[in-house]
Amino acid sequence: MRKPDKPILSRDPWQQLKRFTRARIALGRAGSSLPTKELLDFTLSHAMARDAVHLALNVTALARELEEQRFSIQLVHSKAPDRMSYLLRPDYGRQLNEQSRRQLQAIKPVIPSGAVNLVIVVGDGLSSLAIERHAKPLLIEIKKNIPEQWKLGPVVIASQARVALADEIGELLAADIVAILIGERPGLRSPDSLSIYMTYAPKVGCSDADRNCISNICSEGLSYDTAAKKLLWLAKEAIRRKLSGVALKDEGSLQEIAVIDQHRKLL
Numbered sequence: 001m002r003k004p005d006k007p008i009l010s011r012d013p014w015q016q017l018k019r020f021t022r023a024r025i026a027l028g029r030a031g032s033s034l035p036t037k038e039l040l041d042f043t044l045s046h047a048m049a050r051d052a053v054h055l056a057l058n059v060t061a062l063a064r065e066l067e068e069q070r071f072s073i074q075l076v077h078s079k080a081p082d083r084m085s086y087l088l089r090p091d092y093g094r095q096l097n098e099q100s101r102r103q104l105q106a107i108k109p110v111i112p113s114g115a116v117n118l119v120i121v122v123g124d125g126l127s128s129l130a131i132e133r134h135a136k137p138l139l140i141e142i143k144k145n146i147p148e149q150w151k152l153g154p155v156v157i158a159s160q161a162r163v164a165l166a167d168e169i170g171e172l173l174a175a176d177i178v179a180i181l182i183g184e185r186p187g188l189r190s191p192d193s194l195s196i197y198m199t200y201a202p203k204v205g206c207s208d209a210d211r212n213c214i215s216n217i218c219s220e221g222l223s224y225d226t227a228a229k230k231l232l233w234l235a236k237e238a239i240r241r242k243l244s245g246v247a248l249k250d251e252g253s254l255q256e257i258a259v260i261d262q263h264r265k266l267l
Contacts, residue, residue, distance in 0.1 A: 009035055022189050022220060042188070049186035054083060057128035059157055065136055071143075072154040074107070076100035076169070080160040093162035096169070104172040107154070118146070118235060119153035119175035123161030127183030130194040134217055134224070135181050138194070141228035147236070163197045163211070170202030177235045177244075178202040184215070193218045196231055200244035210245040212238075 012026035027038045034042075063073045077100050080092035096104070120142065122135050139155065146152060156169050163180055170178025179198040187193065195215040199206055212234050217227045233252035238244040 024188070045188040045191075048191045049188055052127040052129045052183075052186040052191040053087075055128050056083070057124040057131055057159065059159060062122070062131070062135065063157055066139065066155055066157075069136070069140060069143075071139065074104065074154045074156045076103065076156055076158050078158060078160040078162070078165055083160070086160040090162060093160055094164040094168075096165065096172075101168075101172065104156075104169060108172060108174065115151055116153040116173060116175045117150040117239070118177045118179065119156065119170050119173050121156045121158055121161070121166040121169050121178060121180040123158045123163075123165060123180050123182040125161060125163075125182035126185045127192060127194075129186075130183035130192040130218065131181070133192050133219075134194045138181060138217065138224045138227060141224040142231060145228050145232050147232075163208075164206070166197065167199060167202040167206045168204050170199065171204060175202065176200065176239055179231060179235070190216075190218055190220065193221065196227065198231060198234055198238070198244060200238040200242065200248075208245075212244055212248055212250070 008030055010029050012028050015026040015028070018026050024038075024042070028035050030036070033039075059075060063075060066073055077097050078086070078093045079095040079097045080086035080089060081097075086093050120139065122131060122139075124131055143152070153173050153175055156173075158165055158169070158180075161180070161182065163182060166178045166180035177198060177200055179196055181194060181196055184193045184195050193215070194217040195213055196217070197211045197213050199211050214222070214227050214230050214234075216222050217224070222230075230250060230252060234244070234248060234250060237251075238248055241248065
């Protein structure tokens with residue numbers, strides 16, 4: 001009697017764990033290689049990640065959408081004139097070009113020093129796709145939760161921007177806090193992940209240790225509501241304690257758990 005043919009595809013014994021994560025695990029194999037489907041999926045993800053890096057942000061469309069939500073908008077550009085310069089010279093992405101610097105200096109006189117509590121910068125970063133998908137709904141959540149007595153500065157949309165560009169913008173606008181919403185380096189599972197970096201008393205020369213980061217804001221990650229509340233909790237504490245970065249820990253979630261536990265004890 002003829003034995004049945006051995007299956008071409010070999011299933012991974014821990015394939016059941018795939019339902020807990022979007023990471024590429026338990027792919028199986030065909031002979032000594034990957035199954036064709038998994039190989040094609042990987043190639044597609046890689047292509048999407050590359051596209052996200054090179055896709056230009058439609059600044060005009062984003063500005064129009066935010067103005068419809070009653071945000072005041074300023075458009076600026078880093079010292080990197082184009083995408084290739086941005087990728088090859090990271091230092092250019094951390095500095096405003098001369099025209100943008102003069103533009104922000106010109107509006108500073110109408111903003112008394114210290115009167116602006118929060119300036120938000122929207123930077124394309126390494127994924128304009130992340131900004132295109134998430135910046136507007138996230139800004140709406142931030143605006144909805146911001147303290148009434150706070151003064152929100154203009155939303156500054158920055159092209160060819162790196163994180164540290166926000167420090168110069170915050171310093172020029174004399175903001176207590178600057179927060180930059182920026183597209184992160186695309187991963188093979190998340191070409192549209194957005195992060196927020198927040199700095200108290202921003203000025204040129206701040207280091208990464210001076211910033212707090214809220215990361216992985218996307219459809220499969222942190223929600224807009226949660227990200228907005230984390231940012232505002234950190235911003236309030238930064239102003240109260242006059243510091244940010246490694247000296248300021250995100251204890252907001254621990255406080256929420258303590259309040260919930262206290263409430264349960266009262267029931």
